[in-house]
Amino acid sequence: MLELSHVTVGYSASPVLLDVSLSLAQGEIVTLVGANGAGKSTLVKSISGLLRPTSGEIRFEGQRIDGLSTGERLRRGIAHVPEGRQVFAGMTVAENLALGRYVAADRARGRARLAEICAQFPLLRERRDDVVGNFSGGQQQTLAIARGLMSDPRLLLLDEPSLGVSPILVTEMFRLVKVLRDRGITILLAEQNARSALAIADRGYVIENGRVALSGPAAELLKSKEIAERYLGVGSGAEVSATESARMAARLRECVG
């Protein structure tokens, strides 16, 4: 359903993403794991159109989308729930949700969809006309996901949904992700909480320094020793020689004074 081929984002001398290829089949939950700054968000943004790749192709349902605007991609069924939620704090729940359908061509469906979403999320139905600024992190996250769902997406991109959300709600949220998949939405989940994400996913990709370091079925990744190594530096790299160190130190002292 979604295919990235050799996507590079950023300048050639220091790319943020380098030669990334990945794919999603319809109905899958695929998760991207990796440290902060590894490039997960950049990857997600290039799929939704906030960033453009400097080279490579992105195909959605067989057609190239890397030249299309965010609005156009939304119309084709790709919705992005961003990192940090990014709700419109000064506006009400209803207004936030309505904006989720801003580009939708079918205006009439808008009100019906709003009712559907509110039915699915009782919290939002209760607080329909409340201004969102004072909501807790978890409530805002729910709203952000609901807003993403307003446009009837076929592919939902979730960027770090568990960040800033209390642990109990995190469990709820991952359960919601599975429910959404069961309803037929394909999900790409970028998460730092590797274990939880891999537990519900079908497949996973480990992103490190802008590249795909590992990939495979989620269950295997979860058990693999390599993940532990990458996260915890078990079996770490080259040692630095003591004499070299001393020599550098002496020169350093000379320069710096």
Added chain:
Amino acid sequence: MDGIAPDGVPALRVSGLNRSFGGLKATSDVSFAVAAGTVTALIGPNGAGKTTIFNLITNLLRPDAGEVHLYGERINGLPPTGIAGRGLIRTFQSARVFPGMTVLENVLVGRHRLIRPRPLGHMLWSPAARRAERDLARRAEALLDLVALTRFTHVHATELPMGAQKLLEVVRALMAQPRLLLLDEPAAGLNDTETAELAALVRAVRESGVTVLIIEHNMSLVMNVADQVVVLDAGSVIASGPPEAVQRDPRVVTAYLGEEVAA
């Protein structure tokens, strides 16, 4: 560059640092000490509060409670010039090199706190002033040579690849002759070779007597250079000690890889 303090006084002591933003507790009763002449790594998952700690130490943020002592002296509330003047120099997570200036000029700014101002001399183009500038430039060029950045000397800093920019920031900080150097994720975005070079530099910095406190995600770098590791999760210190011990601590493993979610 003498970072060795009189017996027992740690280069840095942080006690009971507390800071909230709105209702969110960013740091909760954080305490740790950094012995003079050592490298301490501050690690923890994203959002754990590591950069907040740096900001609290350097007074970019005021703590709600708690104290910071630099070589025994309480530095809470000092302005940035006071902090830097006492040899506490930091780098930033996003490689804040000065955009409109060349690599050499960036490094020269690092020396600012130690330069004796000679306004009249410079305005009149006096030989003494010009000689001082030449000596300064020589010192800076030697430092750039040490870290293999010579080829970029007259290039505008923002045209450098990200790895070189991060290195430049560290070099610039070194020019300020720090007693305590705070490095915020210096290896982020560096490839393996660059990380190894950074590790060598950090070790050399320590050998030359400077105390280092480093925030890092790159575990292999941490294991390589740190004498002590302090682990932060959700604003609290959950473990501290030598790297090998911390690596095996189950609480640390959980903090990094996450909890198992009931299926």
Added chain:
Amino acid sequence: MLEFVQILIGGLVVGCIYAIVALGFSLVYRVTGVINLAQGGFCVLGALSGYTAASWLGWPAIPAALLGVLATTAFGTLLGAASFVPGLSRISNANMLMLTAGLLTFIEGLALVLWGSQPYALPPFSRERPIDLGGLLVPSQAFWVIGTTAALLLGLWYLLARTRHGHALRACAENPTAARLMGISVSAMTLFSFGLAAGMGALAGVVVAPTTSLQFDTGGLFTMSGFIAVAIGGIASFPGAVAGGLLLGVLTQLATAYVSSLFSNAIALIVLLAVLIWRPNGLLSAGVARRQDVREEARVWKHITRLHPRSAAIAAAAGLAIALAVPLVVTSEGMLSGIVIAAILFIALIGLDLVMGYAGQVSLGQAGFMAIGGYTAGYLSVQYDVAPILGILAGMALALLCSLVLSVVTLRLRGLYLALATLSFGLLIDSFAVGLADITGGPSGLVGIPSFALGGYSFDSPVATYYLVLAIDVVLIVLLAGLVRSSFGRALQAIRTDQLAAAALGVNVVRCKLVAFAISAALASLSGSLLAFFFHFLSPDMVGTPRSLELVAMLIVGGEGTLVGPLFGSVVLTMLPTVFQSLALYKTLVSGALLVLCFLYLPEGMFGALASRLDRLARPRPAGTMALQRERA
């Protein structure tokens, strides 16, 4: 009592106009984070095109007014699409402020060309005679003003609260990133808000025109009033902007009636400065957080261009030779005078370059210091027969004092707010220059100022003055060039781009800014004094806020951060109307257009572009670096 109510009503009417202009400011600010100084220009354009529709096409008042509004809205939208929207993705908020100042100048120039410099009066919409309300005489137009304002407020509320596009506008104002995620085109919304604000301004213009006379440069007045209104009421809230406008209207009318018309301006400005310093969010707005400059990532920092030492030496020698030969070649006294003026202004410019080009601190009040220097030296030599050199020194001392006070008071302000504070300072000095007539001679100026004289020799002729000023210019270039090559110069440049990182390295940011600002003020003062001695006369419009904006234009056009670049800008912008006498009418238009175009397409300025081209030829780039690119999201 009746008189009080009468004045109150008058204040309300004026206040409504300010409120509309303020709303326009607020709208654009909330969506883009930029204050659009051209707002007032649209008021004038609307009124003047309405007048044309009425007089040329013979249309009755109301349809003519509507046509004027429509035409101005269309023009404003086009202008915004060509300048404002592209600028947003390239330049910082503070520079955008100056770009909009350029747009205002451009609009004024356009109005000057199309309608001339005479004032226009428009017929009121309904009956000529005022309506009698139990003793109160209220002009009928007042009802139109208040009614239009109310209708506009209602319409705006409906747009923002109930329509899809209004929601999209609010979304952009709240969170542009999230708005883009929703598929909203932020640039389309920006254009929409810009055009809408232009239309609102035009509406205010046509509806107030019958009560007052308007001319091509009244736009500046509207802008300033609207801007003071939002500063007082709070720019990030619509109710605040409206309240600020009404409050200001009433305040100024009361001040004019009971205090003095000359000082009512000053009072407003002092209130403004106070608000900017202590409550930058405005007196009435509460809890609306100030938006960050969301385009930080897209900002392209200009590199300070420096010529290779050898080429610099050659260029300097050549330049000096040309400069020395000028009086021999230029025989027309008019042209030589023009060159002398350019050289005198350069003194103020090089100071401005230190503050804006090197330290990156926006200063829109440089001419204020020129006024201080000019009037001090002028007054002392006219009244007390003080030797000119002592007069100059006294002026510089006073300017230094003022700069220190201004610096300390605006210490915590950055970017946009700093620009606004310096602008307010300049306007304050303007009103003192006009108001303190005993010292300054008021609007007609100070006459009888002698020529500059030193040790018995009096610099009477343009040629003599030219060589004097040339010598001063050369000395200044040498001194300042040396200064910027020191740790102080580097500290300034560091402060320009990243104050936080500079402070973390031990740079005393406060002290550096104070010193730079003080030097700049002293130089401006010197420039003003020399101007007074050259013309034997000084009037407020020689050293007023338009001059401040002109100085900024010269700096940008010539090239910031180059010390020498401003000379080009000064010569070009001073000489153009002198050389092309018949084009003097177009000077305002051209200088406004030049400023806007330079910001958009030639941010390095003329000299800067030339120097960096030469620099690139002389210094090849090593492998592994990236060419400077702009990241387009």
